Every structure is written in C-alpha cells, then in structure tokens.
Amino acid sequence: MPVGNQVVKPGPPDGSEVFHSNCAAVQVFDHITSRWGIWVLLGLHHGPLRFFELRGRIEGISEKMLSQTLRNLVRDGLVWRHVEPTVPPQVTYGLTEIGSGTADHLTGMFGWIRDHAEAIVDTQVRYDDAR
C-alpha cells in the first residue's frame, strides 16, 4: 500500500526532480497510482457515477477497496462526493478540475503505451525466448 515516503533524489539541477519525502504531491501521486486509484480516475473520466455504477466498471475491485480509494481521492480534492438525501441516500462521485486534469494525463500515458503495444509484445516475446 502507498506510504508516500519515496524520495527520488535530484538528477541535473533543473529544479524539477526534487521530490521531498512526505510532501503532499508525493502522497497524492501515491494515491493516484495506488492499486486502484488509476482505474477509479479513468472510470470517472466521462462523468459522475453512483458508487455501484463505478464499481461495476472496474473489474475485480471490492466494495471496501473502492470506498478506501474514493476516500483518499475525495480527501485530496481529486474527486467530489455528493449525497442525495433520499431513502436510501444516493451517493454520486465525479472528478474535480484537478482530478480531471490528472485523468487527462493518465489517459495520455495509457494511449502512449497502447500505441506501442505491438513493439512491447515483440520485446516481451524476445525476452522470454532468450530465457
């Protein structure tokens, strides 16, 4: 589980690589890239969803893990939570502006990987054949 205490020590001093231990950005980055954070952000990328709709979109996630992941992302301000005071209450989740920008980056990275999927699979096959 993410603990948010990594430090990647600076490379060349261009000012962009100092990741302070325990700084907020590193902790949030850990929440995003936690086992399920990515899939929750991508799952909400097209619009708000009820809890069970979101759960239905992410194969293999338990109710407990989805709750915990959403709690972290709501606390970080990447996801909002709205409770409709019906009986039973209807709870909806959606991306904030910060969460939406994050999901854009994730989508871009996923697209980059997918665009190179063929080369990646070739490399995997060569790697396995060499062993």
Place this chain on the structure above:
Amino acid sequence: MPVGNQVVKPGPPDGSEVFHSNCAAVQVFDHITSRWGIWVLLGLHHGPLRFFELRGRIEGISEKMLSQTLRNLVRDGLVWRHVEPTVPPQVTYGLTEIGSGTADHLTGMFGWIRDHAEAIVDTQVRYDDAR
C-alpha cells in the same frame, strides 16, 4: 501486486476507453504504476544509471524490489539493461524511447499535481476538520 486484469468498461463509445482484460497495454500500465515502477522510470529520466546508483536515488526500495521492477520494465521494453563484462560485471540501466515517452507523461502528471499542491493541502485540511 499488479495482476493486470482490470477492466474499465467503456463509457461513451468514442473508442478510447475499452481496456481489455489481460491486454498487453493494461499489463504494462500495471508495471509502470506498480509500487515502484513510477519511481524507477522517474529515476532514470535524466540518463542511464548503474543498479546501485539507481537504488540510491529511490528511498526505501529494497534490492529485491528494484530487481523485480527493473526485470518487468526490461521485459516490457521500457528499460534497457547493459552488462559490461568487467570483474565484477557492471550493469547499467536506461530508458528506451518508449520508456522515455512514458516518463515524460509521468513527469507531466507529477507537475500537474505539484502545481495544485496548495489547493490539495487546503482540501485535505478541510476534509480532516470536518471529521
């Protein structure tokens, strides 16, 4: 640990959100976003490093976890491995073109989060105060 079997079922049919279970892209995405994959890719972003140099840049990573993370990323073709036949052999790791593009996306995402760190911390404080 990543198992690469998530499915985020499609939202609106714009063709970009169908993540097939067990497809190569999802598996690679899991390797990248594994507990340590991100920090290894960011650690190599400025240029190749020896194993122990890389380890020294990532606080908290064990030799075993670094080896396993590198093995996945080499197998995926995101990281290359060069062994200099000295005694003892010197092993160097660096980013391939695919790995470098991935690290660019990660850096962009990390920058986005860092640029919003103040708003994020404010939200966290309000969230905690409300409890």
